[in-house]
Amino acid sequence: GAVVSQHPSRVICKSGTSVKIECRSLDFQATTMFWYRQFPKQSLMLMATSNEGSKATYEQGVEKDKFLINHASLTLSTLTVTSAHPEDSSFYICSAPIAGGGNEQFFGPGTRLTVL
Amino acid sequence: DAKTTQPPSMDCAEGRAANLPCNHSTISGNEYVYWYRQIHSQGPQYIIHGLKNNETNEMASLIITEDRKSSTLILPHATLRDTAVYYCIVGWGGYQKVTFGTGTKLQVIP
Numbered sequence: 001g002a003v004v005s006q007h008p009s010r011v012i013c014k015s016g017t018s019v020k021i022e023c024r025s026l027d028f029q030a031t032t033m034f035w036y037r038q039f040p041k042q043s044l045m046l047m048a049t050s051n052e053g054s055k056a057t058y059e060q061g062v063e064k065d066k067f068l069i070n071h072a073s074l075t076l077s078t079l080t081v082t083s084a085h086p087e088d089s090s091f092y093i094c095s096a097p098i099a100g101g102g103n104e105q106f107f108g109p110g111t112r113l114t115v116l
Numbered sequence: 117d118a119k120t121t122q123p124p125s126m127d128c129a130e131g132r133a134a135n136l137p138c139n140h141s142t143i144s145g146n147e148y149v150y151w152y153r154q155i156h157s158q159g160p161q162y163i164i165h166g167l168k169n170n171e172t173n174e175m176a177s178l179i180i181t182e183d184r185k186s187s188t189l190i191l192p193h194a195t196l197r198d199t200a201v202y203y204c205i206v207g208w209g210g211y212q213k214v215t216f217g218t219g220t221k222l223q224v225i226p
Contacts, residue, residue, distance in 0.1 A: 004159075032211045043203075044160070044216040093159050095214070103148055103209025107159035 002028045002098055006108035013084055014116055021079045021111045023050075023094030029074040030096035034105070035067075038091040050077040050094075084115045120204045125221040128198075134191040136220050138204030141185040148209050149180055151189045153200040154219070160203065163189065194224045 003026040013019050023033055031052045036044040048069055049057040056069035068080040081088055091112055095105040121139040128134040140149065150165040164171055164178045166187070171178045177190040191198055203219040 006159075034213055036216075043218050044154075046213055046215060049213055091157070095159075097210050103165060104150065104162040105152075105160075105209075105214055106162065107152075110157070110159045112157075 002026075002096075002106045004030075004094065004096055004106045004108040006092075006094060006111050008111060009109065010112045010114075012114045012116065015085055016083055018080055018082045019084055019113060021081070021092055021094075021113070023077045023079070023096075023108050025075045025096050025106075028096075028098045030077075030098070031074060033071065033077040033094055033096045035069065035077075035079050036093045036095070038093060038110075044093060047079075052077075081113065084113070086115045089113055089115045120206060120217050122202075122204055122217065122220045124218065125223070127223050127225055128191075128194045130196060130224050130226050131193055134189075134194040134198065134222060134224070136189040136191075136202050136204075136222065137186065138189070139186045140204070140206045143184050143206050146208065147206045149178065149184075149187045150205045150207065150209065150214070151176070151178065152203045152205065152214075152216075153198075154203070155197075155200045160216075163202075165209065194222075196224050196226065198222065199224045 005024045007022045033050040035047045038044045047062045050069045050071040052071045058064045071077045093110045095107040151163040152160040154160045166178045180187045201219040201221050
């Protein structure tokens with residue numbers, strides 16, 4: 001199957017700093033990518049839809065100025081958590097469908113963010 | 117997207133078949149049934165999907181009732197590596213966003 005990577009896999013930062021998480025489709029092009037957040041013992045919650053060449057679409061309740069999304073190319077989307085606080089500590093996961101492929105989504109391995 | 121209902125947890129003996137049910141009574145005519153699983157601290161993994169007919173691949177089988185209001189994911193010979201949270205999702209797939217429910221936590225027991 002298709003491969004989606006994320007970098008970094010783990011990051012620890014101080015409160016008030018910004019953290020950038022990369023999501024790459026390694027062997028296919030992804031005009032659309034999705035970003036999820038998962039708190040311990042909870043399900044995945046969709047944060048936003050990242051679209052190559054246009055603005056991201058955010059889910060209700062997700063602050064677009066805090067979670068900046070840039071879909072710079074057909075293989076890369078980045079999520080920047082600005083002015084991170086301890087409550088932003090979570091597992092962030094991206095996914096992408098294959099253009100012209102089947103209906104399934106391919107998920108990255110996730111990024112564990114810990115804000116001290 | 118239609119809502120799904122799954123049991124919160126299930127146990128299965130290693131080597132036996134694991135049958136995971138899912139109710140999706142509000143599914144619309146052109147929505148697919150998808151199954152994903154998430155092993156602890158990893159990203160979800162696609163398992164299988166179907167529209168009306170039963171489907172089988174190297175990982176599992178998917179049985180969809182004739183009225184499409186429910187389905188069952190079957191892992192024919194569960195192993196310890198199959199311990200995970202299994203999510204049943206209905207939707208149009210592709211570029212449509214995926215909404216996760218709470219899933220079923222499957223524990224495979226030695």
